[in-house]
Amino acid sequence: MDLAARRSYRRLQAEHLHNDDRDKGKGRHARIYRNRKQCLRSARRTIVRFEARIGFMSGSHSEDETDMRASGAKLRLAADTTDEIDLVIQDVSMRFNTREGTVTAVDGVSFEIKRGEFVSIIGPSGCGKSTVFNILGGLVRGYDGSVVVGGERISGPHASIGMVFQEESTFPWRTVIDNVAFPLEVKGVPKAERYVIARKFIDMVGLTGFEQRYPSELSGGMRQRVAIARTLVFEPKILLMDEPFAALDEQTRVLLGDKVLKIQQDLRQTTLLITHNITEAVQLSDRVLIMTFRPGKVKRIVDINLPRPRQGDVVGSDAFGRYVAEIWNDLREEASRGMAEAEDSARLRGA
Numbered sequence: 360m361d362l363a364a365r366r367s368y369r370r371l372q373a374e375h376l377h378n379d380d381r382d383k384g385k386g387r388h389a390r391i392y393r394n395r396k397q398c399l400r401s402a403r404r405t406i407v408r409f410e411a412r413i414g415f416m417s418g419s420h421s422e423d424e425t426d427m428r429a430s431g432a433k434l435r436l437a438a439d440t441t442d443e444i445d446l447v448i449q450d451v452s453m454r455f456n457t458r459e460g461t462v463t464a465v466d467g468v469s470f471e472i473k474r475g476e477f478v479s480i481i482g483p484s485g486c487g488k489s490t491v492f493n494i495l496g497g498l499v500r501g502y503d504g505s506v507v508v509g510g511e512r513i514s515g516p517h518a519s520i521g522m523v524f525q526e527e528s529t530f531p532w533r534t535v536i537d538n539v540a541f542p543l544e545v546k547g548v549p550k551a552e553r554y555v556i557a558r559k560f561i562d563m564v565g566l567t568g569f570e571q572r573y574p575s576e577l578s579g580g581m582r583q584r585v586a587i588a589r590t591l592v593f594e595p596k597i598l599l600m601d602e603p604f605a606a607l608d609e610q611t612r613v614l615l616g617d618k619v620l621k622i623q624q625d626l627r628q629t630t631l632l633i634t635h636n637i638t639e640a641v642q643l644s645d646r647v648l649i650m651t652f653r654p655g656k657v658k659r660i661v662d663i664n665l666p667r668p669r670q671g672d673v674v675g676s677d678a679f680g681r682y683v684a685e686i687w688n689d690l691r692e693e694a695s696r697g698m699a700e701a702e703d704s705a706r707l708r709g710a
C-alpha cells in the first residue's frame with residue numbers, strides 16, 4: 360500500500376499507544392476517558408480493521424494460504440456461473456469453549472448475497488448473529504465452512520468490506536471530524552478535501568455542529584452515528600452492520616435508515632444488516648433471514664417484495680404490516696424457546 364496509508368496507520372497506532380499510557384486522572388483527559396478502558400478495547404478492534412485494509416496483515420495470512428488459494432480458485436469457478444453473487448457463506452459452524460462446556464454458537468449456516476442486495480439477519484439474543492458478522496468480517500478464526508467474497512475464499516479481513524460494530528468503536532482521542540475523516544486520511548486525501556467529505560457524512564447522520572467534540576462528550580446514539588459515518592465515508596463495496604441503530608430512538612432510526620438506504624442504493628452496496636428490529640429489517644431489506652435460537656441456524660428467508668425506492672412512510676402500508684406479522688410469527692417461536700431455556704437454567708441453578 361502507498362506511503363500515506365502507512366503513515367496514517369502508524370500515526371493512529373502511536374496515538375493509541377500514547378493514550379493508553381497516559382495519566383487518565385486530569386482535566387480534559389478525564390473527560391475524554393470517562394469510559395476509557397472500553398473505548399480503548401473497541402478502538403483496538405477498529406485498528407485491526409484498518410490494519411487489514413492497508414495491507415499490514417503481516418503473518419496473519421498463514422501457512423494455509425496456498426491451500427486457501429487453491430480452494431479459492433475452485434470457488435471462483437463456481438461463482439463465475441452466478442457472477443452476481445458477492446458474498447457467500449457456506450456451511451459455517453462455530454463452537455466456543457466456555458467454563459460450562461462447548462457452546463455451538465452457529466450451526467451449518469449457508470446463504471448468499473447478490474451484488475447490491477440488502478439482506479438483514481434477525482434472531483433472538485444470543486443466537487449467533489454477531490458471530491456470523493465477525494466471521495464474515497474475517498475477525499474470527501477456527502470456524503468450519505467457508506466465506507467467499509467476490510469469488511475468493513477469505514481467511515482474514517477483506518479490503519472491500521466495511522463494518523459497523525454493535526459495541527462502541529470510535530477513537531476516543533479524536534474529535535468527531537477526525538474520526539469520520541480517518542479512512543480518507545488512510546487513503547492519502549488532503550486535509551481540506553477530507554474535511555469537506557467528512558462534513559457531508561456528519562451532516563447525513565445529523566451531527567452538524569458537533570465536529571469538534573470528543574466521543575465522550577456525545578450520547579451513545581451519537582457515538583454510534585459517528586461510527587456509521589466513518590464506515591460510510593470510504594464507500595465500501597460490501598457493508599456489514601451489527602445493530603447499528605440499536606441505541607437510537609425510533610424516529611432517528613427510521614430517518615437514518617432512509618439515508619443509509621439511499622447511499623446503499625446509489626452505490627449499489629452489498630449490505631448485510633444485523634438487527635433485533637422487525638420494522639427496520641422489512642423497511643430496508645430485499646430479503647430477511649430469520650435465525651433459530653441456539654444453536655443459530657437459518658430458519659427461513661423471506662423475500663420482501665415492496666417497491667423501491669422505499670421511504671420511511673412504507674411502514675404504514677398493509678403489505679408492510681403483513682411482512683412484519685409473518686416474520687414475528689417465526690421469531691416468536693424462537694424467542695419463546697430462548698426464554699424457556701433461560702428459565703430452566705435459572706431453576707436448575709436455584710435448585
Ligand SMILES: Nc1ncnc2c1ncn2[C@@H]1O[C@H](COP(=O)(O)OP(=O)(O)OP(=O)(O)O)[C@@H](O)[C@H]1O
Pocket residue numbers: 455456457462463464482483484485486487488489490491525653
Ligand atoms: N468469544 C466467545 N466465547 C464464548 N462464547 C461466546 C463468544 N462469543 C459468543 N459466544 C456465545 O455464542 C453465542 C452467540 O453469541 P452472539 O454474540 O453471536 O449472539 P447475538 O445473536 O449477536 O446476540 P445479541 O443479539 O445479544 O447481540 C452466545 O451463547 C454467546 O454466549
Ligand SMILES: [Mg+2]
Pocket residue numbers: 488489490525601
Ligand atoms: Mg450481537
